[in-house]
Amino acid sequence: MAACLLKSCRLALPRAQGFLCHERGLSSSSIISSTVCSFSRRQAIKAVLSNSACIYQKTKKLQRGMMSSRIMGRLYCSSSGVCWNCSAELSRSATSSGGPRVGALFCASCNMIQPLEDGLNSFQIMGKEEKFDMDVQDLTNSFRDLQRLLHPDKFSNKSEIEQSYSAAQSSAVNRAYKVLLKPLSRGLYLLELRGFSIEEGESNIDPVFLMEVMEINEQIADTDDLDTIRRMGKDNSVILNAHLDELQAAFNKADYSGARETLMRLKYYANIDDKVKEKLGTD
Numbered sequence: 002m003a004a005c006l007l008k009s010c011r012l013a014l015p016r017a018q019g020f021l022c023h024e025r026g027l028s029s030s031s032i033i034s035s036t037v038c039s040f041s042r043r044q045a046i047k048a049v050l051s052n053s054a055c056i057y058q059k060t061k062k063l064q065r066g067m068m069s070s071r072i073m074g075r076l077y078c079s080s081s082g083v084c085w086n087c088s089a090e091l092s093r094s095a096t097s098s099g100g101p102r103v104g105a106l107f108c109a110s111c112n113m114i115q116p117l118e119d120g121l122n123s124f125q126i127m128g129k130e131e132k133f134d135m136d137v138q139d140l141t142n143s144f145r146d147l148q149r150l151l152h153p154d155k156f157s158n159k160s161e162i163e164q165s166y167s168a169a170q171s172s173a174v175n176r177a178y179k180v181l182l183k184p185l186s187r188g189l190y191l192l193e194l195r196g197f198s199i200e201e202g203e204s205n206i207d208p209v210f211l212m213e214v215m216e217i218n219e220q221i222a223d224t225d226d227l228d229t230i231r232r233m234g235k236d237n238s239v240i241l242n243a244h245l246d247e248l249q250a251a252f253n254k255a256d257y258s259g260a261r262e263t264l265m266r267l268k269y270y271a272n273i274d275d276k277v278k279e280k281l282g283t284d
Contacts, residue, residue, distance in 0.1 A: 084108035084115065085162075091115060106150060106170065114156070117169045122194060123177035133191055133252040135181065144178040184245055185271045188252075188264050197257045199265055206265055214269045221276050234277035241270045 082091050089110035107114055124131045127143055151174060156167040181187050192198065221233060244267045251260035 084111060084113060086113040087111040106147075114151070114163055114166045114170065116166055117173050121173070123180045123190060126173050126177040127181060129181065131191065131194065133184075133188055133249050135187065137182065140178065140181055144174065147174045184248075185264070185267055188248055188260065188267070191252065192257060192260055192264060195255075195257050197261050199261060199268075210266065210269075214273070217273055218276065221273070221280060227281065230277055230280045234274070234281070237270060237273045237277065241267070241274055244270060 083089065084091055087108060087110050089108055091105065091108060105115065105118055122131070127140065127147070129135065129140065129143070148171060151167055151171045153164060153167045153171055156164045159167075179186070180190050189199065217233065217237070221230060224230060244263055248260055248263045248267065251257070251263055
């Protein structure tokens with residue numbers, strides 16, 4: 002389509018220019034004697050030029066869009082297992098057992114950054130084992146190590162395609178780190194990987210439990226006494242940690258139905274924890 006538009010543009014512009022040259026070659030008497038005809042022809046010329054310019058702009062925009070689409074498509078097209086730059090075979094090391102991903106990030110032969118592997122989950126992107134129990138400090142260290150390699154600032158003077166790969170890889174690491182950092186989001190994500198999910202707005206929970214949670218939220222909202230809020234926060238932390246232990250035990254036993262039930266309650270206690278921190282002005 003872009004080629005067709007460009008061809009039309011190239012054909013139209015010479016035609017319009019020819020008309021203008023012909024106009025300039027006319028004598029003064031000829032121009033005066035053919036005012037009406039000349040006006041009509043000039044209007045036609047202006048229309049051709051305007052249409053040609055419009056076609057040209059649309060063509061360039063379409064070509065830029067096609068180029069961008071090709072680049073974005075290549076960001077995830079890594080099924081060939083070879084380097085996009087030198088065609089050397091790549092070492093794909095992102096597995097569910099965890100481990101470093103350097104071999105999947107750069108070509109060992111030419112050291113070029115590679116496209117993001119298609120179908121990786123957050124655990125694989127971070128090079129971590131697919132389990133609920135996680136050393137958060139180790140996760141944070143991995144995040145920093147990966148960003149030192151992948152951050153777009155390191156590729157500001159590189160080619161457009163290298164910058165695109167860097168942005169995609171770095172963004173994927175950011176998203177994966179955010180998912181795995183907090184126990185609630187990590188548990189929900191792992192549950193989904195195991196084929197179980199909690200739909201938004203799902204409320205298959207004991208009404209008595211919901212009433213208790215509602216009362217706690219109202220108490221937090223109605224008081225400005227910081228000591229009272231701290232006490233409520235400590236009480237909630239005890240319950241929250243007990244649910245986290247219960248959740249870990251469920252995942253360890255592959256009891257995903259049990260993990261699902263625990264996560265549904267954990268969401269409410271995590272929300273209380275957020276409100277307490279908001280009241281106290283802490284993170």
